[in-house]
Amino acid sequence: MSATPLLDYLRGVIRAEGPLTLERYMAIALGHPRWGYYATGSPVGARGDFVTAPEITQVFGELIGAWCVDLWQRMGMPEPIILCELGPGNGTLMADLLRAARVVPAFGRAARLHLVETSAALRAIQARVLHGAAPHWHLSLESVPPGPLLLVANEFLDALPIRQFERRADGWHERRVGLDAAGTLVYTCDPAPTRDELPDWPVGSVIERRPAARILARDLGRRLAAQGGAALFVDYGYFPPAPGDTLQAVARHRRHDPLCDPGGADLTAHVDFADFAQAAAAAGARVWGPLSQARFLEALGIESRMNRLTAGQTAPQRSAIESGCRRLLNETQMGTLFKALALTGGGTPPPAGFE
């Protein structure tokens, strides 16, 4: 653990307040405005810390663009339509989406682009990549203007902070991050059981909860029910609910100890799709899926899109496109672990791929 300003800051907070919940630790390590992970680097891409589907192949964003246009048409082409992305990263998905959507020029005229992004560094990249689409930025969904909505989010939920609890004989105990005598960050656990209601799993189990995802599901569910539209979430995670510690740190495409480099490594955890779906449904949204990413992309026609793209290309270009698509579909890579879930509301018809 090398000395960094963020580590000093965390030590100070822990000395003043006692051990931090994992939720608080993750929020600071990722989101500290000056030294947090998303404030400092360019996390996504071949030269960043991790690679996401839109950075692997343009086909991903193009298929989602066709998904949006199709649904917009079947919604009766409302104008304006709020086109929103949560956590756009380098802006690649949205650029590919908008390019594919150009086949229906009326969609481009109707769409108002709103990006929910906390990182100033990534906002600057998005401004460059998406300048033609005149985006508006927001710190949360709350300030996105009302009206019919089409929302997309890839690898957004996995970045929202989690809490973790350990099952002991007398109940669930919340895990925290404290300091040992040498000032090193270490895991600790609340001595008293939590009063949160959690399922009855065997002693020794670990369970994760993600309050920010539940709040988002509730707010989005209410909004879709009242104003219409759809939201598409693609992320890695589990369905049905499963016990287990899924917190992971990644830097330069390699796994790290989540406590060893706060601010220097990306911290994520698997998404609990059942929990997210249940919170959205309770708020009035209709839930579609989750489907595996492979099934979803196959239903959207990834094969024919790939064939059209590779036609007339040189052999190396063809094999680059094909290997990118295979990586998204392959069971041992992203095909099964990644899942797609959609929410709709207010009489919006079933979204493509989920009917």
Ligand code: SAH
């Ligand atoms: N969707 C992109 C990037 C995924 S990385 C892709 O698929 O390549 C996660 C993104 O979410 C980053 O843009 C990060 O800055 C943003 N982010 C993380 N936590 C956030 C929060 N609480 N509010 C808004 N944006 C957040």
